[in-house]
Amino acid sequence: MNNRDILYWYCLEIFPDRLFYDEVSDLIAIYSHDENTLNIYDLISPEPINYPEIVAALQTDATGETVFHFNLECDELELQQRMFRSDEEDDPMFVRGDLDMASFTYPVTAHT
Structure with missing residues (x-):
């Protein structure tokens, strides 16, 4: 993608x-821990991402829930989809052309 400046x-x-x-997986994770929630905002790697391995590395004993702030396809994790309501969030994103955001979320690091 060509969004390095935004990133x-x-x-x-x-x-x-x-x-x-x-270093082992050549991956950058952007995340935070809020009480018992692990929030993963973006995962950046030139290689395919092993999501279960990364989640295990980022979780702590206090982690009760992990929230991905972007869509991912991973059969190895049990995922529940939550609806993002752009009209209730102060999170502008500029898009050229038509984009159905009903079931798709870009990582926050791609929002302008």
Whole structure:
């Protein structure tokens, strides 16, 4: 994707203390822990992502729920879909052309 400038801005301004780099899998995870919830905002890797392995590495003993803030396809994890209501969130995203957001969510680091 060609959104490096947006990603850099999020890393520097929004998530500077929420970055995790795993050398073995060459993966950057942008995440936070809020009480018992692990929030995963984005996972960036040039290789296919092993979601169960990354979730296990990021979870703590206090983690009761893991929330992915983007869509993913992973048969190894039991996932529940939640509806994102853009009219209830202060989260602008600019899109060229038509895009049905009813069942699809981009990572927050792609929002402008």
